[in-house]
Every structure is written in structure tokens, then in C-alpha cells.
Amino acid sequence: MGEIPSKSFLTGGICTNIPYLLHRMKKMLISWIGGLLCCLQCLAQELPQLTFAPQWLPQAQFAGYYVAQKKGFYKAEGLNVRIVHPSASVNSVEYLKNEQCDITTQILTSAFAFREAGIDLVNIAQISQNSALLFVSRKEKGISELSDLNEKKIGIWLSGFDEVAREIIKSNNYQVQWVPVLNTVNLFLSGYLDAMTVMWYNEYDQIIQSGVNEEELNRIFFSDCGFNIPEDGLYCLDKTLIQRRGDLEKFVRASLKGWEYAKENKEETLGIVLEEMKKNHVPTNKAHQAWMLDKALLMIDPGSKNVKKGELAESDFVKAQNMLFEAGNIKTRTAFKEFYKPVMK
Amino acid sequence: MKLQFNINKSLSLRIAVYVLSFCMLLFLLVLLVFFFFSRKQIEEMTLKNAQIITNKSAMDVERTILPIIHVAQNYKWMLENKQQSSEELYEMTRRVVENNPDVIGSAIAFEPNFFDKEGLYFSPYSHRENDSIKSMQLGNASYNYFYMDWYQIPVATGKSSWCEPYHDTGGGNVLMTTYSTPFYKTVNNEKKIAGVITFDLSLNKFTDSVSSLKILETGYATVLSANGTFVTHPKEELIMNQTIFSYAAELNNSELREIGRKIQKENSGYVSSTLNGVERMLYFKKLSSSNWSIAVIFPKSEMYLPLHRISIILIVLVCIGLLLLTVIVSKIISRQIIPLRHFASSAREIAKGNFSNQLPVIKREDELKDLHDSFEYMQRKLTLYIEDLKQTAIAKEKIESELRIAREIQMGMIPKIFPPFPNLVEIDLYATLQPAKEVGGDLYDFFMLDDNHICFAIGDVSGKGVPASLFMAVTRTLLRSVAHDQMTPRNIVNSLNKSLSTNNDSNMFVTFFLGIIELDSGIMTYTNAGHNPPVLIHPNGEVIVFDMTKDIPVGIFDTFDYSEKTLQLLENDKLFLYTDGVTEAENKKEEFYSEKRLITTLCNHYRLTPKELIGIVSEDVAQHVNKNEQSDDITMFSIVYYGNKR
Numbered sequence: 001m002g003e004i005p006s007k008s009f010l011t012g013g014i015c016t017n018i019p020y021l022l023h024r025m026k027k028m029l030i031s032w033i034g035g036l037l038c039c040l041q042c043l044a045q046e047l048p049q050l051t052f053a054p055q056w057l058p059q060a061q062f063a064g065y066y067v068a069q070k071k072g073f074y075k076a077e078g079l080n081v082r083i084v085h086p087s088a089s090v091n092s093v094e095y096l097k098n099e100q101c102d103i104t105t106q107i108l109t110s111a112f113a114f115r116e117a118g119i120d121l122v123n124i125a126q127i128s129q130n131s132a133l134l135f136v137s138r139k140e141k142g143i144s145e146l147s148d149l150n151e152k153k154i155g156i157w158l159s160g161f162d163e164v165a166r167e168i169i170k171s172n173n174y175q176v177q178w179v180p181v182l183n184t185v186n187l188f189l190s191g192y193l194d195a196m197t198v199m200w201y202n203e204y205d206q207i208i209q210s211g212v213n214e215e216e217l218n219r220i221f222f223s224d225c226g227f228n229i230p231e232d233g234l235y236c237l238d239k240t241l242i243q244r245r246g247d248l249e250k251f252v253r254a255s256l257k258g259w260e261y262a263k264e265n266k267e268e269t270l271g272i273v274l275e276e277m278k279k280n281h282v283p284t285n286k287a288h289q290a291w292m293l294d295k296a297l298l299m300i301d302p303g304s305k306n307v308k309k310g311e312l313a314e315s316d317f318v319k320a321q322n323m324l325f326e327a328g329n330i331k332t333r334t335a336f337k338e339f340y341k342p343v344m345k
Numbered sequence: 346m347k348l349q350f351n352i353n354k355s356l357s358l359r360i361a362v363y364v365l366s367f368c369m370l371l372f373l374l375v376l377l378v379f380f381f382f383s384r385k386q387i388e389e390m391t392l393k394n395a396q397i398i399t400n401k402s403a404m405d406v407e408r409t410i411l412p413i414i415h416v417a418q419n420y421k422w423m424l425e426n427k428q429q430s431s432e433e434l435y436e437m438t439r440r441v442v443e444n445n446p447d448v449i450g451s452a453i454a455f456e457p458n459f460f461d462k463e464g465l466y467f468s469p470y471s472h473r474e475n476d477s478i479k480s481m482q483l484g485n486a487s488y489n490y491f492y493m494d495w496y497q498i499p500v501a502t503g504k505s506s507w508c509e510p511y512h513d514t515g516g517g518n519v520l521m522t523t524y525s526t527p528f529y530k531t532v533n534n535e536k537k538i539a540g541v542i543t544f545d546l547s548l549n550k551f552t553d554s555v556s557s558l559k560i561l562e563t564g565y566a567t568v569l570s571a572n573g574t575f576v577t578h579p580k581e582e583l584i585m586n587q588t589i590f591s592y593a594a595e596l597n598n599s600e601l602r603e604i605g606r607k608i609q610k611e612n613s614g615y616v617s618s619t620l621n622g623v624e625r626m627l628y629f630k631k632l633s634s635s636n637w638s639i640a641v642i643f644p645k646s647e648m649y650l651p652l653h654r655i656s657i658i659l660i661v662l663v664c665i666g667l668l669l670l671t672v673i674v675s676k677i678i679s680r681q682i683i684p685l686r687h688f689a690s691s692a693r694e695i696a697k698g699n700f701s702n703q704l705p706v707i708k709r710e711d712e713l714k715d716l717h718d719s720f721e722y723m724q725r726k727l728t729l730y731i732e733d734l735k736q737t738a739i740a741k742e743k744i745e746s747e748l749r750i751a752r753e754i755q756m757g758m759i760p761k762i763f764p765p766f767p768n769l770v771e772i773d774l775y776a777t778l779q780p781a782k783e784v785g786g787d788l789y790d791f792f793m794l795d796d797n798h799i800c801f802a803i804g805d806v807s808g809k810g811v812p813a814s815l816f817m818a819v820t821r822t823l824l825r826s827v828a829h830d831q832m833t834p835r836n837i838v839n840s841l842n843k844s845l846s847t848n849n850d851s852n853m854f855v856t857f858f859l860g861i862i863e864l865d866s867g868i869m870t871y872t873n874a875g876h877n878p879p880v881l882i883h884p885n886g887e888v889i890v891f892d893m894t895k896d897i898p899v900g901i902f903d904t905f906d907y908s909e910k911t912l913q914l915l916e917n918d919k920l921f922l923y924t925d926g927v928t929e930a931e932n933k934k935e936e937f938y939s940e941k942r943l944i945t946t947l948c949n950h951y952r953l954t955p956k957e958l959i960g961i962v963s964e965d966v967a968q969h970v971n972k973n974e975q976s977d978d979i980t981m982f983s984i985v986y987y988g989n990k991r
Contacts (some may be wrong), residue, residue, distance in 0.1 A: 196583035210572040
């Protein structure tokens with residue numbers, strides 16, 4: 001799951017969450033007041049304002065947007081962009097629904113689920129072109145290729161993002177024991193699991209950072225199994241697209257520029273990300289963020305795909321929709337043009 | 346005594362410097378040995394100390410943890426062997442929190458639907474809140490504990506576990522961990538997993554105790570969780586945010602990563618590594634009740650800091666000591682050698698001739714006493730010697746004086762007034778005698794036999810000095826006495842020979858040339874008794890050396906009959922007679938003046954008068970000899986015949 005910011009948030013005792021959420025809400029209130037003040041300032045400057053909410057707390061997964069903000073790319077486009085972050089209890093699509101933000105990021109398969117739930121989401125740009133998902137296992141478990149997963153215990157997220165993994169196993173007619181895990185890699189580290197579904201830019205590095213060397217691990221990337229389904233894209237409500245298409249186009253253009261700048265200036269970008277994390281009181285781990293930035297940038301590159309940066313390939317859309325439909329995750333199909341409405345010309 | 350700082354001028358300072366140099370060398374050697382062994386000792390002691398501190402800290406933790414583990418085991422036994430009501434379960438959790446101050450909360454969490462009456466989630470839970478203990482049922486849809494690490498891992502693995510540390514943000518940022526152990530129930534004769542007993546422990550006491558550990562100056566202790574997460578560290582930003590592995594990645598330090606892995610795998614050990622540019626030592630120990638580790642880290646250089654301080658103090662003290670030693674040694678030696686200075690001034694006085702100069706008084710029986718005695722002996726001997734010398738000098742002076750007189754007498758015997766016969770127009774003559782010593786063995790003489798005959802002679806007595814001069818005096822006296830009776834050279838020389846040979850006990854002889862010139866005719870008769878052949882110089886520059894004589898020197902055989910020869914002198918013919926002191930005059934290279942050079946000189950100056958000629962030859966010989974000591978008498982005689990002027 002690509003949304004986990006730090007170990008301290010990952011690990012949880014029994015008596016942690018309720019007071020913690022209250023604490024978060026207090027922080028959020030402060031940030032909202034700050035946002036309001038900022039809003040007033042923007043009005044004074046008479047620049048059109050856009051509120052952007054990434055799908056999780058600040059981390060290098062969203063580096064391009066922080067860079068665009070920090071380096072003034074949004075301002076240069078004539079936009080006043082405010083970045084807000086969701087919490088553990090309220091996701092960014094809720095913000096979108098409640099008009100607390102104008103744009104959010106989501107992974108492609110989740111976007112289908114939200115549309116199925118009745119939220120009128122449209123994809124205005126596909127930022128990540130590749131799948132960062134993989135099965136990881138310790139070499140001693142002897143899982144070097146996909147078929148070795150048959151009849152094995154595989155860890156998978158309890159809270160979603162499991163569709164592609166399940167489809168890969170199902171399409172190969174393997175019998176596996178899925179072991180739901182919440183959000184840590186500790187069950188994997190305990191040796192109980194034979195393999196685990198992880199994000200390359202996040203949990204995989206957490207395993208490395210817990211003392212397991214890369215050469216002690218086997219990796220089976222979903223992209224190598226014919227499931228290179230893209231992930232993070234930019235979404236807004238259809239009505240917002242109708243009303244503010246010009247502003248959205250500016251936002252996407254400046255964001256892509258931000259990602260381009262991040263690619264060329266990794267060290268500076270890392271500094272910007274860490275600053276954003278500190279500003280939001282998120283614990284920082286520089287090495288992990290550096291790893292995440294590297295991998296996020298790799299995900300953006302279309303590679304051999306017949307699309308430009310920021311575009312959604314129709315074949316990827318069809319593959320993802322068919323997969324979800326056949327798995328029963330969605331009941332209705334959507335036309336590509338209804339789902340993908342690019343703002344960039 | 347004034348200390349002289351010029352090392353070459355002061356024996357005491359020089360000895361002091363030698364002693365100092367040796368002491369310094371010795372000290373350096375001792376310091377090096379001390380330093381080497383102390384370093385080793387300190388290293389061992391520091392590591393031992395680090396080990397003791399770490400082990401004690403680990404033991405403190407174990408002391409807290411082990412009773413809790415025992416309680417967990419007791420509860421496990423109770424739960425597995427007795428049936429409890431839900432109230433009893435709540436009471437059990439409450440009691441453990443009540444009785445164990447280190448326990449913040451405790452739960453007995455059951456498997457889904459295990460307690461039919463309670464539904465899917467049933468987890469009685471008691472925890473401290475302010476000063477009271479509150480109980481509640483923990484599980485619900487938004488807190489699905491079945492997938493929490495503290496529940497899922499012990500259930501899945503069947504083993505007790507310590508979960509990774511976490512912040513209880515609600516309870517005032519308390520750092521916590523949870524100990525979980527699974528328990529089982531037998532249902533339908535089948536042992537089934539029933540749930541998990543948990544104890545939440547505050548880590549603050551533990552982390553405070555570890556954080557307060559100080560090793561050397563900047564050494565510190567840290568606690569790492571099973572995954573390598575920093576539970577305590579002096580850098581607060583690392584705590585709970587980083588693992589030792591992420592920190593290693595941030596520092597790009599692969600060695601640190603390997604250390605982390607070693608800590609995870611081994612129970613205890615030492616590691617040496619460079620971290621943040623400083624070489625550090627690390628000792629770690631794993632807690633026996635969990636996979637957590639305590640490590641102490643300290644800069645290697647700090648281990649040796651006390652040693653360095655002691656060494657510096659030692660060096661300063663020894664330097665001061667050595668300096669004092671130098672001064673004291675210098676002073677002592679100076680005092681000891683004071684008599685030497687007195688001896689030196691005494692020696693100078695003695696050199697001036699003051700032999701009775703008072704020597705320094707030496708009361709000791711050491712080398713200086715020997716020196717004193719030697720000086721005293723030298724003084725005595727010198728006095729005696731100088732006295733002898735004085736006597737000898739007086740004697741010598743007397744002899745020299747007598748010799749001087751003898752010379753005067755000798756020189757008085759040969760004619761020295763030139764021209765000797767101013768009224769005699771037919772001839773002119775000149776002669777010199779230069780003895781090698783005070784008195785010589787050469788002789789010359791000339792005198793008129795009658796108005797028409799002049800007799801002249803030149804001779805060289807064998808040997809030198811006083812005996813030769815006496816023999817020469819006898820020869821000359823005899824010559825005068827016999828010449829007036831005999832008118833031919835042959836007769837004169839024969840008479841002379843006879844007289845000299847008689848009673849010649851000393852076997853001395855004389856080479857002798859005697860000539861008589863008849864002034865009106867220019868006829869010269871002569872006898873050459875073994876003397877160097879004279880040279881005849883014609884006015885045209887022709888130079889003729891007389892033939893070698895066959896006659897023996899005078900004074901050898903009294904019966905020997907000498908021959909006589911006649912030569913007609915022409916107008917302005919000149920004769921040059923000499924002794925072998927001329928041709929055998931030696932320079933420093935032991936080269937003779939030689940007859941050849943003499944003839945050449947005579948040829949070059951054939952026109953000169955006898956006096957001028959002898960002057961020129963004398964100069965030439967002096968030039969050849971070049972101040973070399975004269976070894977033989979030098980005698981020259983020249984006579985010119987101007988022809989019959991009557």
C-alpha cells in the first residue's frame with residue numbers, strides 16, 4: 001500500500017488510535033484556518049484558486065506537486081494552488097465529494113471503485129504509467145517465479161489495492177492462502193508469510209530498512225506478469241472539469257513541469273519534500289523518501305507505452321476495467337471517453 | 346661559578362648535555378613502553394566497562410520484563426484450564442495493571458466469535474488513565490484488532506512477541522511496546538487458538554535509564570528494536586523515525602548497515618567502525634526476553650584521552666626534571682673541576698717560566714690528585730732541566746766564543762789585503778775563503794819569493810772544523826818557512842810533504858796547488874798535489890782547464906816525489922783556482938754547482954778582473970745554493986798576468 005508515511009504511524013498499540021485521531025483533527029483544524037487565511041490572501045491577489053489534495057500524507061510519492069508549488073510553477077501559470085492532505089479517517093475523495101478540494105490523486109483501480117460508489121470522478125491526467133506492485137519473498141522460501149507462489153501464504157492489504165494481485169493469481173489458476181495484513185511488514189519479517197504484496201517505493205524499502213538485504217529477496221513485479229496497470233492519476237469531479245477546465249489545464253501543465261524539475265533536481269526535490277513533511281508534522285526518514293522519489297520518477301516514465309507523459313493509454317484503461325469487472329469489484333462498465341477527459345491539448 | 350652556555354667551552358655543560366640526552370632517550374623509551382601497554386590496558390578496561398554497563402542495563406530491563414512474562418504465563422495457564430466469565434476476564438486485565446506499575450494496559454483478546462454472546466469482537470481491556478484504571482471492550486468495526494501486529498503475529502506464529510515500539514499519543518507521547526502471548530482452548534477435544542494476552546508497557550523508564558548512560562566524554566547508549574528502529578538515541582530525530590539501516594542509507598555507510606545486521610543476528614559483540622568521520626567502538630547485547638538490543642557507542646579516541654592527559658603531564662614534569670638535572674649536574678661538575686681551572690692557570694704560569702708557581706691544593710685521593718702530583722713532578726723536572734740547559738748554554742757559548750777567536754786567528758793567517766802588491770804592475774790577484782763552520786780547512790796564500798817571482802798556493806785539508814783548521818794553520822806556516830829556502834814548486838811541495846807526513850798521527854792530508862810565476866817572462870812553474878785542476882782564461886775568452894794531476898795530496902807519504910810542470914803565461918792570461926767547496930756546493934735538491942756551470946760562468950765573464958770574477962762566481966754559487974746550509978769551505982783564487990811591464 002503506497003500510502004503509508006512512516007513506521008510510527010504504521011505500528012499501533014491498543015490504546016493509540018482514538019486520541020491520535022483527535023490530535024490529528026486538531027492539527028487539521030489549524031491547517032484549515034491557515035488555509036482560510038491563505039485563501040483570503042489569494043482573493044486579494046485575484047488569482048484563481050485551486051485546492052489540491054494528494055491521496056495521503058506528504059511524502060515523495062507527491063514530490064512533483066510540492067516542487068511545482070515551491071518553485072512557483074503554479075503561480076507562473078496564473079494559479080493560486082493550495083495543497084491539503086487527508087487524514088486516516090477521511091480520504092481525499094471525500095474532500096472532493098464535499099468540495100473541500102478541486103483535484104486529487106488516486107490509483108486507477110480505486111478510481112473505478114469510487115465511480116461505482118457513485119462519485120462522478122474523471123481522470124484529467126495519468127501521471128504514473130506503471131505498476132509499482134510486486135510480490136516479495138525471502139530467497140530461502142524458494143519463490144523465484146510466479147508459479148512458485150502456488151499453495152503459498154501471501155500477505156495482502158486488508159484495506160484494498162488487492163485487486164491486481166488477486167487477478168494475477170486467479171488468472172494463473174493458483175491456489176494460495178491470502179493472509180490479510182493491515183499496514184506493516186512485520187508479519188513478513190516474522191517469517192510467517194511466504195510472500196507479500198508490496199509497493200516497490202514503500203513497503204519494499206521498509207523491508208530493506210529492517211535489515212534484510214536486497215540480495216536476500218526475490219521480486220516478482222506485476223508489470224512482468226502482464227499487469228503493468230498504471231497507478232496515480234489526477235482526478236476531479238466532472239462538474240469541476242466543466243466549470244474550470246482552463247484552470248485544471250494550467251494545474252496539470254505546471255504539475256508535469258514540477259515532476260520534470262524533480263527528475264532533474266533530485267536532491268533539491270528531496271529537501272522540498274522533507275520540508276513539506278516537517279511542516280505537516282509527519283516524521284521524516286530521508287533515506288526512505290529518497291528511495292520513494294527515485295521509484296516514483298521511474299513510475300512516471302511511459303517507457304515503451306504508446307503515450308506521452310500525463311496521458312492514459314486506452315489499453316491500460318480497458319485492461320484495468322475488464323479485470324475489475326470480471327473480479328466482481330465493479331458491476332458496470334464505463335466508456336473510456338467518459339472516464340478519461342484529458343485537459344491538456 | 347658562572348655557567349658558560351657555550352657547550353664547546355664548558356666541560357660541565359657538555360657532560361650535563363650528554364647526561365640529559367641519555368636521560369631523554371631513556372625517558373622516551375620508558376614513555377613509549379608505558380604508552381603502549383597503558384593503551385592496551387585502557388582499551389581492555391573501557392571495553393569491559395562498556396560491557397558491564399550494557400549488561401547491567403539489559404539486566405535492569407529484564408528485571409522489569411520477566412515478572413510480566415511470568416504473569417502472562419500464569420494468565421495463559423488460567424485461561425487454558427479454567428472457564429472465565431466476561432466479568433472475570435475484565436477483572437484479570439484490571440488486576441494486572443493495578444499490580445504492575447510498569448504495565449500501562451492489558452487485554453485478553455479473543456478470536457472472532459469465540460465468545461458467542463459477545464459477537465465478533467471480544468477483547469476485555471484495562472488501562473491507566475490519569476490516576477485511575479479504566480476497562481473497556483476494545484474491538485469494533487473501526488478497530489479490527491485481528492489484523493493488528495500485536496494480535497496477528499502471535500496468533501500466526503504461535504509464539505510470544507514484542508511488537509515494534511509505538512507512541513501512545515493520547516497518553517502524552519508515551520513510548521510503548523506490547524508483549525503478546527497466544528493462548529489455546531480445547532474445543533471438542535481439539536486444541537484451538539483462543540486469543541492473545543497482551544501487556545502494554547511504557548518504555549519511558551527504560552529509555553530514560555538508557556539515555557542517561559554515559560560512556561567516556563561523548564559516548565552514549567542506544568536501544569534498537571527487532572527491526573532496528575532507534576528506540577532511544579541522543580539524536581531525537583532518529584527515535585522512532587529511523588532504523589539503523591535507514592540511517593546507514595542516509596549516511597551512505599554500508600558498514601553501519603552490516604553492524605545493524607550483526608546486532609540483529611548475534612547475542613552480543615564488539616564492533617569497531619567509522620561513523621560520521623569518527624572511529625568508534627560499539628558493544629551490543631540482545632535482551633534475552635525479546636529481539637531488542639542495547640548498544641553502547643563511544644569514540645575510540647576518547648578511550649585514550651586520560652592516557653593522553655597523563656602523558657602530557659608526565660612529559661612536562663620530566664622536561665622540568667631534566668632541565669633541573671642539567672643545571673644541577675652542570676653545577677656539580679663545575680664544582681668538581683674547579684682545580685682543573687687552577688691547573689690550567691698554573692700550566693700557563695709554568696709556560697712563562699714560573700716553575701715555583703703554587704699548585705691548587707687537592708685533598709682527595711682521586712684523578713685530580715694524580716694530576717696534581719704529575720704537575721708537581723713536572724715542575725721539579727723542568728726546574729732541573731732548565732738548570733742543566735743553562736749550564737750547557739754557558740759551555741756552548743764558551744766553545745763558540747773560542748771558535749770565533751780561532752776563526753779570527755785562522756783568517757788572520759791568510760792575506761786579506763787586496764791589492765796586496767800595489768806597486769806590482771805585472772799582476773793583479775784576488776782571493777776569498779768562506780769556511781763552512783766557524784773554522785775551516787781550506788787555505789790560500791801568496792807572497793813574493795824575490796822581486797821577480799811570486800808564489801801562490803791553494804789547498805783543501807781533509808775533514809772540517811777545528812782539526813782541519815789546525816792542519817791548515819800548520820800547512821800554511823810550513824809553506825812560508827820552506828818556500829824561502831826552495832825556489833821551485835817541486836822542492837817546496839816535497840819539503841812540505843815531508844814535514845806534514847812526519848808525525849801525522851791523525852792521518853790528515855791536504856790537496857795542494859802551488860805555482861810560481863816569473864814576472865818578467867811570464868813562465869809559471871807549478872805542482873798540483875791532488876788538487877782540483879785550475880782554469881786558464883785567455884783574454885780572447887778561451888777557457889782551458891788544467892789536466893788532472895797524478896800527484897797525491899800532501900801529508901800521506903813522506904817520501905813521495907811530486908812532479909813539476911811549466912806553463913807560459915801570455916799577456917792578460919788569467920788563472921782561476923778553487924777548492925771543491927765551489928763545484929760541490931749543494932742546493933736543497935742535493936744538486937752540485939758543478940764544474941760545468943763554473944766553466945760556463947767563467948766563459949761568460951772572461952774580461953772581468955780577478956776580484957770581479959770571484960764576486961760573480963760567488964753570486965752564482967749563492968744563487969745555486971739558494972740559502973741551503975753550506976756543507977764545505979768555499980775558497981777561490983784568481984790571478985791575472987798583464988805581461989812584462991818593466
